[in-house]
Amino acid sequence: MDKINLTLLTDFYELTMANGYLENGLGDKIAYFDMFFRKVPDNGGFAIMTGVEQLIQYFKNLSFDERDIEYLRSKGVFSEKFLEYLQNFEFRCDVWAIPEGTPIFPNEPVVTVRGPVIEAQFVETMILLTINHQSLIATKANRIVRAAQGRAVMEFGSRRAHGYDGAIYGARAAYIGGCVGTACTIAEREFNIPAIGTMAHSWVQLFPSELDAFRAYARVYPDNCVLLVDTYNVLKSGIPNAIKVFNEEIVPKGFRPQGIRIDSGDITYLSREARKALDEAGFEDCKVVASNSLDEYIIRDILLQGAEVDQFGVGERLITSKSEPVFGGVYKLVAIEENGRIVPRIKLSENVAKITNPGFKQVWRFFDKDTGKAMADVLTMHDEIIDESKPYELFDPEHTWKRKTVRNFKAKRLLKKIFDKGSCVYKCPELSEVKHYCQQQIETLWDAVVRFENPHKYFVDLSEPLWEMKQELLQQHSAK
Ligand SMILES: Nc1ncnc2c1ncn2[C@@H]1O[C@H](COP(=O)(O)OP(=O)(O)OP(=O)(O)O)[C@@H](O)[C@H]1O
Ligand SMILES: O=P(O)(O)OC[C@H]1O[C@H](OP(=O)(O)OP(=O)(O)O)[C@H](O)[C@@H]1O
């Protein structure tokens, strides 16, 4: 994409704090921040990590140009020393992230940044907005795709997206989450996501009659003809006219009609009637496509009702994650360095669930070697080693008497280093690989975690050393 300088896309307080850190001689103080989220949208059992590639681009392009500096100077609140620092700004942080397409769970770090506090703090806004947005849409898209039970879901949301990047990155996230393609053309040019689509009502309205409109379309696209049949009356005119045109314009040319699209009315009833009519006309292979404010709940319902739909087009409720439009990822300071030693920091809260997990950490996913299924995630100190040859005791960090010893497991580190002292050390996989990886990783989750209603809570535990360190910090603070 054409580069726009997004360096100043940061909350103003990041800049005032940065200026203040410098004034206090703390500019080079090393700090650690974690991004994590607290709740899976739509009460789902898991979310999908997405947006790392855009985050990498952001880190690579961070630099303050003349216009940025002049603007900041005009505010009259920043020291010349700070403006000079910004002019020579170079990103020097280490960054770890969970790879795109990985199922992620509440309270585990999905991004960790270590570096001079000025820089590590400054990037908060873009880290959160990038990962929050794409992970939200990928998670929503995956719910819709799962509801469709193997039927193709096309993403039709650009026109109702919240801004152009909401459309483009939304299309990207939806593809990772399982959509087969998008109506967003630029997403194919940029990301190789298949650009697909049918026709609008305006096409049908423009011609003197529906029959004329269908004929005209079929003549231009005999090999890829999907007709929109609900402009006037699906059963009385749309379907009969479509069948007539298929017979007149498509079959004689040696092609097969691709489909019809229904965009209003009772989708169950109309799709069943359409299926019957198409089958009777010898078009058993002609697909029935449905659209119209669909989401996972409506798709699940109409399939339960016996709808005969082969493909779904889903726009507004997917691209805006309408039922729950906030992912809620946050960015918290978890440690600082003092004389080269990592000193954990904690954020307290009356609400126990909101107390942060302190320290520089790693996230491990435990897989059962027999079934290949994910059993639990465990947060550990960053340098802890998990020995797969020995039994490992998992325990609930809140109810510590709940314990389980696991054997015969594979433990995989989830946080991968993507930047080393400001240099990118990670090669992003192709988007098609990410999509495939996502599907594969979801298959490692038990059905109970994946189901829509009251999914089983996947365990995100703390290792014994991390749990003890957290207790110690809590005790220190309560003693104060
Ligand atoms: N069988 C069904 N069960 C449950 N929901 C359905 C069924 N068929 C359609 N829907 C959904 O019901 C909603 C109906 O939307 P709406 O009120 O816009 O009606 P419409 O048929 O599109 O009307 P219009 O002709 O004005 O476009 C849509 O979200 C659609 O997906
Ligand atoms: O309902 P969504 O899930 O967002 O799916 C996309 C919608 O966008 C189009 O309608 P629109 O009225 O914008 O254009 P049209 O005249 O081509 O139907 C399309 O026909 C769908 O109804």
Ligand SMILES: O=C(O)c1cccnc1
């Ligand atoms: O191609 C389509 O059918 C389409 C594209 C965008 C929005 N609604 C439908």
